[in-house]
Amino acid sequence: MAGDVEGFSSSIHDTSVSAGFRTLYEEGLLLDVTLVIEDHQFQAHKALLATQSDYFRIMFTADMRERDQDKIHLKGLTATGFSHVLQFMYYGTIELSMTTVHEILQAAMYVQLIEVVKFCCSFLLAKICLENCAEIMRLLDDFGVNIEGVREKLDSFLLENFVPLMARPDFLSYLSFEKLMTYLDNDHLSRFPEIELYEAVQAWLRHDRRRWRHTDTIIQNIRFCLMTPSSVFEKVKTSEFYRYSRQLRHEVDQAMNYFHSVHQQPLMEMKSNRIRSAKPQTAVFRGMIGHSMRQGSSSGLSTEFKGGKE
Template identity: 25%
Template sequence: MDSYSLLYSSSHRTGLLSGFQRLRSQRRMCDVVLEAGGVSFPCHRALLASSSDYFWALFGETTAERLACSISLPVLTPEGLDAILDFLYSGWLNVSQATLPAVLEAARYLQVEPAVSICEQFIIDGLNAENCCCYANLAERHALTDALEAANQTVAVEMGKLLKERQEDLLRLNIQSLMAVLDADDIPAVKEAELIKMALDWLDENGPIPLLKSNLLLSHLRFGLVASSELTDLSHAHKAMATPLIRSQLTRAQEYHRMGSAQPIKQSRQSTLRASLSRVLLVGGGSSPDWPEQQLLAFDPRSRRFSSLSSSLPLRLRSHCVCSVGGFLFVMGGEEAKDGDEDGKKSVNVATSNQVWRYDPRFDHWKKMESMLERRAQFTCCVVEDVIYAIGGRHKRLDTNAQTSVASAEFYDMATGAWRRGPTMPRPLYGHASAVLDNAIYVSGGVAGHQESSTCTDYQYDHRESSKEFLFWDPNGRTWEKRAPMSIARFGHRLATAHGYIYALLGMYEPFCDIEQYDSVSDHWTRLRPLLIGSFNYGMVTTSSGNLLVFGGRKWSDGREVIVRSVLEYDTKKDRWREICQLPRPLTGTECTLLPLPD
C-alpha cells in the first residue's frame, strides 16, 4: 500500500471567509435577504446555516423559510444584525459600550455562541463604576453567568461611589444583582444604614414588589450592624419593614445588642462586619519603652499600608496582651503608665493592671469588661475555641513595690462575663510566650520568678535565668505537661503557629536572632535560618497565609538600643526573611492581632 500525507493549510480557511465577504460586499451569488429595522442585508444561505444554530433550523427541510428570498427579523436592530453578519463573514466582532446591548441581543437571538462569549468577555474586561449596574442588568437578561458575577462584585466594591454619584443606576439594578450585592462580605466604606436606605428606595422605585420578593431582598441586610438606637426607627421607616419576617430580624438584632459579654460568641451573619479580609491591628507601644502611647494602627497586608484609627486605647499600657474573638478586640492587663511628680520633677508612675477592655470596630466603641482575677504584666494570652486564656506574668505589690510572679492561669467565660481559674503552671513564670496548636496550649521560655523579687526595671533580668522549658496543656485536662525543651533559653520572645508547626523566634537576650520549629508529632525542635539582626519588644502576628509579620521593636546598634521602623516578613515554608515596608515611625512594645475593620 502506498504511503500518503495529510497536510493542512491555515490560509485556506481565512481565504474562504475573505471570499464570502467579498461576494457579500459585491452582492454576488447572495440567495437570501435579511431585513431588520427597514435595512436589507443580502447574504449567503449556506454560510448562515453553517455558522448559526438559528439559521440552521430556519433553513431546514420542513420550514417555510427554507426557500424564502427575504426574511424579516423585527426583534433585531440594524446595528446589531450588521455586527453579527460581519462576525460570521470575517471572524471579527465590532463592539463598543454603546453598541453592546444591540450586538449581544443579536448574537443571543441568532444563537451565535462565539459572539456571545466575546461580548461576555468585553463586559468583564471593561467593568467600572460608570457601567457596572448597566452591565449587570445586561448580563442578567442574557444569562451571562461569569459576567453577572463580575458585575455584581464590581457594584459591591464601588458601592460607596455609586451611592454618592450614580444612585439612579442602583435604583435600576435588577433584583437578583441587588440581592447578590447585599449578600457580599465586602462593601468598602459604606455603612449598613446606607444600604438599608438604598434598598428601601429601590423598593419604592420598582414597586409594587410581591411580599415574598421584598422579604427576600431585605433579609440580605445586616441589621445587627445598625446601632440599637436606630433599629426602632427602622421598623417604621417603610411598610416593607413591618412584615413579620423583617420585624423578627429587627428583634433579633436588638437582642444581640443586649447580650453584653456574650456578643463575640453569639455572632451571626446579621452582625458580622462586611470585611472579607482582616487587617493587622497594632495596639499600644510607642517611640519610648517608658512612655507608651494610646495609638491604634491598622496594617493592610495586601497594600502594605498603615492607617490610624480614630479611636485610641483607654489607658497607656505596656507589657499588656491583646487578642480578637468574634470580631472584637480584647486588651488585657499590662502596666498602666501615668504622669507623676516627685520632688517637683515630672516622672512616670507605673501600676500593674487586671483591667480588660473590649473594642467593637463596628461602632468604634470601647467597653470595660470584667477584670481578670489577678493583676498581670509580661504574661501571655491565647484563644482556644473562642475562650481567652491568660497565663502567668508578674505584678508589683502596692505595699512594698516588690515584684511578684504568678503561676496561675485563668480563662474568660464570655457566656457569663466572668473569669475562672484554670490549672496552675508548675512554677511562676513571666516573659514567656504561648501558642495554640490543635486546640491545645503550649507555653515556652520566660523566667521562673519567685513569689517576691527585688524591684527592677523591665529588662534588668539575668538572662542566665531564662528557661528552655516547653509546657503543654489541653484545656479539657487538669494539668500542665512538659514537652521537649527548646534548644535555646528564651525570654521576651514569641511563639507562632503555622502549617501545623510551632515557631519560637527572637527574644531579649543572646542568641536573639535564632529561630526554631517544633513538631508536635515527633516532639522535636529543629533550628532554622536565623535573622541577621535580631530584635526584641516587637509586635508579631501570623497571617492567613501562614507567614509571620514582625513590627518594629528594639535592637542593639553600636552598643546601644535603637527603636526600629522595619516591618519584616518570615516565610515559614521557605525559611526566609525579608523587609516588606516601614512603620510610619519607630515603634516598640506594640501588641498585634488580626481583626476585621471597617474602611
C-alpha cells in the same frame, strides 16, 4: 510505488475558504438569499450563514419553510445591529461602541452568534462604571445573556461599589427585591460599614412606596450587631421604618441586648452578629478572642473587633 499513500494538508485552506467567500460577497456573486430587516435588504450566502450561526444552520437545513425561500423577513432586531453581525460573519472583525453595542448584542443573540455575544460582554464589562452600571445590567437581562463568567464579573463590580451605586436613582429604579436580597446576604459587602448598608436599604425602600411591604424581609439581612450603639440610636431608631416595621424593632431590641451582654457575646450565635467575611476572622470581645466563619459555627462580635468596621 503504486501501493504507497502519502497525505498532505494545506496550512492555508481555512484562510482561503474564508477569503473565497469574502471575494464572492464583495463581487456580489452566487448570493442566494436576501434577508429583510426593517426597510433594509442584506444579500448573503446560505452556506456561509449556516457555518457561522446555529440559527441559520437550523433554518436552512431543517424542515422549515425558510429553507427554500430566496427572501426572508427577520423581525426582533435592527438593520444596524445585523449589518455589524453580517460583516463579522464574513470578515471576522467587529467594532463596538456604547452607541452600537445594544443593537449588535441584540442581533448576535438573535442569530446565536456566541462569539460576538462574548465580545459585546467583554466590551461592556471593560466599560462599566457607576454611571452606566444600571444600563448594562438592564441590557444583559433584557437579552438573557448567560455567558460563563459574565454574571460573576458584574456581581463583583456591584458588590465592590454597592453603597455608591445605591445612591443613584437609575440603579435604585432597576434593582429588584430579589437581587437586593442576594447582595445583602453576600459577605463580600464587608468593605462597607453595616450602617451604610442599612442606609442603602432605606434609599431603596424610599425610592418606591410600594416597596415598603418588603421591609420586614429585607431587614433580616442587615446585621445590626455589627453597628455601634450610637449608630442604632441615631440612624436606625429615628427612621420612619422603625415605626413602620415590627421586624426592625425586633432586630434593634436584639442588637441592644447584644451590646449590653458583653460577657455573653462569644456564645451568642445569630446572623445579626456574624462578621461579613468570606474568610475566617478573629474578633476581640473585651479581652476575649473568638472566631467567625462564613459557614458553620459563627461566634458573636461586639463593636470592638479587629479588621471590621462600624
